Amino acid sequence: MSGEGFSHDMAGVQGDGGRKKKIMGTNIIWSEEASRFMLSFLARQIAEEVKGNIHLATATAVNEKFGTQFTEAQVCNHLRTWRNRWNRICKLKKLSCVMWVPDTRTIEMPDEAVYRSYVEVTIVFH
Numbered sequence: 001m002s003g004e005g006f007s008h009d010m011a012g013v014q015g016d017g018g019r020k021k022k023i024m025g026t027n028i029i030w031s032e033e034a035s036r037f038m039l040s041f042l043a044r045q046i047a048e049e050v051k052g053n054i055h056l057a058t059a060t061a062v063n064e065k066f067g068t069q070f071t072e073a074q075v076c077n078h079l080r081t082w083r084n085r086w087n088r089i090c091k092l093k094k095l096s097c098v099m100w101v102p103d104t105r106t107i108e109m110p111d112e113a114v115y116r117s118y119v120e121v122t123i124v125f126h
Contacts, residue, residue, distance in 0.1 A: 028074055038075060055079075
């Protein structure tokens with residue numbers, strides 16, 4: 001395994017009978033290339049109306065391409081992360097004080113005071 005596609009960090013302690021108990025979660029960080037490949041692979045699977053477990057097929061395809069060990073659950077979690085990002089973008093685009101710049105695919109909030117207020121409210125309610 002090259003480790004090129006993600007970062008993995010987990011700690012454990014000895015439990016009953018010598019088994020390790022997980023005390024910290026596993027933190028997976030997707031590389032930009034692996035993430036982009038995952039999204040395009042899933043989109044192709046859906047467009048081609050592939051039947052079966054497309055999340056498992058996606059994990060297998062990503063692992064083969066990048067020499068990683070992603071699981072089906074990690075693919076689902078990463079997809080959820082992208083969905084949450086997209087939802088935030090859609091909400092921002094609806095604000096009257098925000099400008100969408102299609103050339104750079106960025107969102108601009110020209111008034112800094114409005115931006116600071118938005119960030120403060122977002123932090124409080126998040």
